[in-house]
Amino acid sequence: MAVMERKFIEERMESINIKGKKKKHLKCESESLAGCVSQRACVYCGARVVLNPITDAVHLVHGPIGCASYTWDIRGSLSSGSELYRNSFSTDLKENDVIFGGEKKLSRAIDELVLKYHPQLIFVYSTCIVGVIGDDIEAVCKAAARKHNIEIYPVQSSGFIGNKAAGYKAACEAVLKLIKPGVHLPEKKNKCINYLGDFNLAGEAWIITHYFKQIGIDVNVTFTGDASFTKLKKAIEASLNIVQCAGSMFYLAQEIEKKYNIPYLNVSFLGLEDTAQSLRKVAAYFNDPDLMERTENLIKNEIEKYGPQIAGYREKLTGKKAAVYVGGGFKAISLIKQFRELGIDVVMVGTQTGRKEEYAEIEDLVDDGTVVLDDANPAELEEFMLLKGAHLLVGGVKERPLAYKLGVAFIDHNHDRKHPLSGFVGALNFAKEVYSTVCSPVWQYVHGEGLLHEK
Amino acid sequence: MLDSTSKQIVKRSGGVINPAKTCQPIGAMYAALGIHKCLPHSHGSQGCCSYHRMHLTRHFRDPIMASTSSFTEGASVFGGVANLKTAIKNVFTIYDPDIMAIHTTCLSETIGDDIPSIIKSAEIPEGKLVIHANTPSYVGSHVTGFSNMVKGMITYLAEVDVEEKKQQVNVIPGFVNPGDMREIKRIVKIMGIDSIVLPDTSGVLDAPMTGEYTMYPRGGTKIEEIKDSGNSLVTLALGSFASSDAAKELKRKCNVPEVSLKTPIGVKATDELIMSLIKKFNKEVPYELEEERGQLVDIMTDTHFHFHGKTVAIFGDPDIVIALTEYILSLGMIPVHVLTGTPGGAFEKEIKAMLLEAGIRANVKAAGDLMELHQLIKNKPVDLLIGNTYGKYIARAEDLPFVRIGFPILDRSVHSYLPVVGYKGAMRIIEMISNALLERADRDAADEDFELVM
Numbered sequence: 003m004a005v006m007e008r009k010f011i012e013e014r015m016e017s018i019n020i021k022g023k024k025k026k027h028l029k030c031e032s033e034s035l036a037g038c039v040s041q042r043a044c045v046y047c048g049a050r051v052v053l054n055p056i057t058d059a060v061h062l063v064h065g066p067i068g069c070a071s072y073t074w075d076i077r078g079s080l081s082s083g084s085e086l087y088r089n090s091f092s093t094d095l096k097e098n099d100v101i102f103g104g105e106k107k108l109s110r111a112i113d114e115l116v117l118k119y120h121p122q123l124i125f126v127y128s129t130c131i132v133g134v135i136g137d138d139i140e141a142v143c144k145a146a147a148r149k150h151n152i153e154i155y156p157v158q159s160s161g162f163i164g165n166k167a168a169g170y171k172a173a174c175e176a177v178l179k180l181i182k183p184g185v186h187l188p189e190k191k192n193k194c195i196n197y198l199g200d201f202n203l204a205g206e207a208w209i210i211t212h213y214f215k216q217i218g219i220d221v222n223v224t225f226t227g228d229a230s231f232t233k234l235k236k237a238i239e240a241s242l243n244i245v246q247c248a249g250s251m252f253y254l255a256q257e258i259e260k261k262y263n264i265p266y267l268n269v270s271f272l273g274l275e276d277t278a279q280s281l282r283k284v285a286a287y288f289n290d291p292d293l294m295e296r297t298e299n300l301i302k303n304e305i306e307k308y309g310p311q312i313a314g315y316r317e318k319l320t321g322k323k324a325a326v327y328v329g330g331g332f333k334a335i336s337l338i339k340q341f342r343e344l345g346i347d348v349v350m351v352g353t354q355t356g357r358k359e360e361y362a363e364i365e366d367l368v369d370d371g372t373v374v375l376d377d378a379n380p381a382e383l384e385e386f387m388l389l390k391g392a393h394l395l396v397g398g399v400k401e402r403p404l405a406y407k408l409g410v411a412f413i414d415h416n417h418d419r420k421h422p423l424s425g426f427v428g429a430l431n432f433a434k435e436v437y438s439t440v441c442s443p444v445w446q447y448v449h450g451e452g453l454l455h456e457k
Numbered sequence: 458m459l460d461s462t463s464k465q466i467v468k469r470s471g472g473v474i475n476p477a478k479t480c481q482p483i484g485a486m487y488a489a490l491g492i493h494k495c496l497p498h499s500h501g502s503q504g505c506c507s508y509h510r511m512h513l514t515r516h517f518r519d520p521i522m523a524s525t526s527s528f529t530e531g532a533s534v535f536g537g538v539a540n541l542k543t544a545i546k547n548v549f550t551i552y553d554p555d556i557m558a559i560h561t562t563c564l565s566e567t568i569g570d571d572i573p574s575i576i577k578s579a580e581i582p583e584g585k586l587v588i589h590a591n592t593p594s595y596v597g598s599h600v601t602g603f604s605n606m607v608k609g610m611i612t613y614l615a616e617v618d619v620e621e622k623k624q625q626v627n628v629i630p631g632f633v634n635p636g637d638m639r640e641i642k643r644i645v646k647i648m649g650i651d652s653i654v655l656p657d658t659s660g661v662l663d664a665p666m667t668g669e670y671t672m673y674p675r676g677g678t679k680i681e682e683i684k685d686s687g688n689s690l691v692t693l694a695l696g697s698f699a700s701s702d703a704a705k706e707l708k709r710k711c712n713v714p715e716v717s718l719k720t721p722i723g724v725k726a727t728d729e730l731i732m733s734l735i736k737k738f739n740k741e742v743p744y745e746l747e748e749e750r751g752q753l754v755d756i757m758t759d760t761h762f763h764f765h766g767k768t769v770a771i772f773g774d775p776d777i778v779i780a781l782t783e784y785i786l787s788l789g790m791i792p793v794h795v796l797t798g799t800p801g802g803a804f805e806k807e808i809k810a811m812l813l814e815a816g817i818r819a820n821v822k823a824a825g826d827l828m829e830l831h832q833l834i835k836n837k838p839v840d841l842l843i844g845n846t847y848g849k850y851i852a853r854a855e856d857l858p859f860v861r862i863g864f865p866i867l868d869r870s871v872h873s874y875l876p877v878v879g880y881k882g883a884m885r886i887i888e889m890i891s892n893a894l895l896e897r898a899d900r901d902a903a904d905e906d907f908e909l910v911m
């Protein structure tokens with residue numbers, strides 16, 4: 003197969019590592035190179051990902067139309083209540099607004115939306131030009147909140163002030179303001195937790211919440227899957243936070259601990275092993291023998307239920323090779339372990355915004371020869387997938403057709419996922435999805451002796 | 458989810474609820490992908506580029522390549538000159554396109570980066586080209602961006618180097634799918650006329666699976682062809698919103714006369730396309746096209762009773778909606794609400810004239826949004842909705858049969874491979890509409906009314 007000839011610039015080589023060759027620290031948490039076909043998103047994107055699942059909020063995008071159009075209902079977060087968050091609201095700034103400022107239009111937009119939907123909560127996202135044209139959205143939000151007697155939070159998410167991770171932080175700042183209690187700190191409830199970093203994609207948060215309910219732990223509020231204004235207002239009644247998607251929620255957990263003295267534990271509900279361990283960890287925290295026994299029972303039952311089926315898939319998948327390119331380092335780590343449960347070797351791992359510590363852990367986990375890379379561009383993904391003979395790529399929207407073109411199977415572990423991939427049942431779904439893509443008959447026609455291959 | 462939409466329409470001035478358009482740069486990116494071996498470049502924050510690529514990827518289900526200037530805070534204060542210069546250098550070093558097509562974003566426009574002078578002072582390798590278009594997101598829509606980029610291609614590249622114009626036609630197909638561009642090329646070819654279709658995303662965004670990935674697939678208008686477009690006998694601009702500016706530029710720069718036509722959707726608009734070519738090139742209508750037209754008319758007569766008097770709401774991009782409305786009328790259907798998100802008085806004027814001729818009164822609206830369309834439908838219900846993917850919310854809330862035509866379509870596949878233009882495309886539209894309407898009739902029929910033959 004003719005691999006396109008291409009030159010990688012020196013600077014990028016610092017962001018790529020092949021394990022075992024020589025120990026070096028991967029360059030990460032840095033800015034993308036100008037002129038790269040980067041797979042990275044922006045601050046607004048990060049902020050929107052985190053806040054969007056708050057179902058009864060008006061998510062108002064202040065800027066020209068694009069940003070709002072591209073994020074209209076593309077995140078598969080499910081709601082058990084309001085569907086307001088699935089609409090797309092934009093101030094749709096025009097030339098005149100850019101020249102004379104968009105503050106007035108923003109206030110009008112808020113007035114109109116309040117009249118129409120009577121929300122208790124509005125997020126106003128600033129996009130690229132808002133800062134440049136000098137709109138003071140903070141002041142507009144404050145005035146409007148007073149006028150309508152509701153809560154309105156500006157989210158500082160101009161695209162150029164950093165990458166997706168900066169957006170996570172901007173979102174967390176807004177959440178922190180939202181959950182701030184009045185004068186009195188509420189009583190903490192025992193065996194009551196908040197679950198951070200699950201956006202309820204395909205209903206995943208519901209699965210995890212149900213596990214906790216069965217063992218006698220109450221999930222107070224999930225950040226932010228299926229969250230609502232009233233639920234969030236009670237956030238600090240919990241006695242423990244558990245954090246799954248560390249990339250977006252680590253900061254929030256730290257701040258809540260600092261401010262309200264609620265400790266946190268890192269967990270992961272991807273794969274049988276991680277799910278079991280995480281449940282145990284949380285149960286152990288409350289140090290109650292009955293609770294721990296219930297937990298063990300649950301784990302036993304679930305593993306008995308799903309383990310054999312997963313083992314069946316493992317048989318068919320052993321020896322296959324996977325490449326992983328996801329947003330954060332946390333997910334990459336979980337995926338490496340989960341693939342191991344399926345007998346699959348991970349030969350390439352990359353993330354958009356992985357942190358130093360996470361890359362160190364990845365390096366420890368993977369075998370010699372595995373390629374580790376930060377902020378990869380499509381050419382690099384292609385090069386290393388082919389070089390390493392990957393059968394499967396795990397990634398997001400933009401990576402899917404790239405993989406297919408190479409005749410490589412694909413799984414969306416992002417917002418386009420169709421089945422819940424969390425918890426024990428999620429592990430089975432994952433195995434099923436891996437199997438159905440890797441072992442699909444369509445690949446025969448790609449690699450087989452078709453007309454096009456008779457050269 | 459849109460169930461909460463109220464019937465009562467209140468005038469709004471604070472922006473948009475559920476948009477029927479998106480921003481300029483994505484149109485420019487799409488147009489640029491229609492040049493062979495071209496890498497579109499987004500001069501702004503990386504988020505824009507990422508969103509545009511993601512959106513196009515979802516519509517075409519093919520890899521979308523484009524680079525970004527990756528603005529940082531510094532760039533937003535001091536301008537993006539350094540970023541763009543570095544980008545130009547890196548793009549040619551790493552991705553080695555023949556041509557790089559830069560478009561701006563709302564950010565770089567607001568900062569006021571002067572792209573032409575940056576290009577002039579940049580290091581561009583021998584034999585490589587850089588072109589640009591200004592695409593401020595706060596003006597027009599994605600269709601405007603498409604138009605601006607096509608115009609940019611002409612401004613930068615079209616040349617006159619022969620005395621007498623060549624016997625060839627320029628066709629500017631507008632913001633349509635690769636399947637449509639393919640069909641337009643086929644029609645012109647059958648007529649025995651040499652053509653330059655510009656831009657041409659066929660073979661780029663509907664490229665076949667080969668098991669190999671190439672950053673620059675075989676398709677796309679060649680740079681030499683774009684240069685040569687200045688020598689053509691005539692330019693056909695299909696769809697005034699997306700194509701007229703470029704055609705006018707060809708006229709101005711290279712003195713190529715311009716004929717402005719509708720997007721060739723439906724029998725009448727396709728006839729007009731073919732008649733214009735016949736007139737200009739002194740050709741006969743080849744039997745193959747006669748036959749296709751005859752088949753289409755046959756189908757129209759066979760099925761007209763399914764359509765007659767059915768009321769329709771149509772929304773989407775102006776050129777497509779204008780042509781579709783004309784076609785819908787020719788089927789005996791009644792457009793009741795016709796809306797585009799793209800601003801433009803010309804849209805309202807053109808549709809209203811068509812409706813007047815047909816003796817029909819309807820709500821016609823440019824620069825509208827889907828909240829408004831939904832409310833209009835609530836006030837005056839219709840039998841069928843035609844539009845892009847976003848119509849599905851309204852279709853669900855109002856339980857309407859729904860036909861997907863336009864951009865973007867994110868929830869169905871294959872649409873980008875097959876045409877809606879030409880006689881073949883018109884047949885396909887009839888098939889889609891009758892499937893939607895008859896499927897519904899079957900679903901809703903009481904047992905005693907349920908029929909085998911329809």
Ligand code: SF4
Pocket residue numbers: 065066067068069070129130131161480481482501504505506508562563564594
């Ligand atoms: S920041 Fe501007 S150019 Fe970028 S996606 Fe948003 S509206 Fe479009």
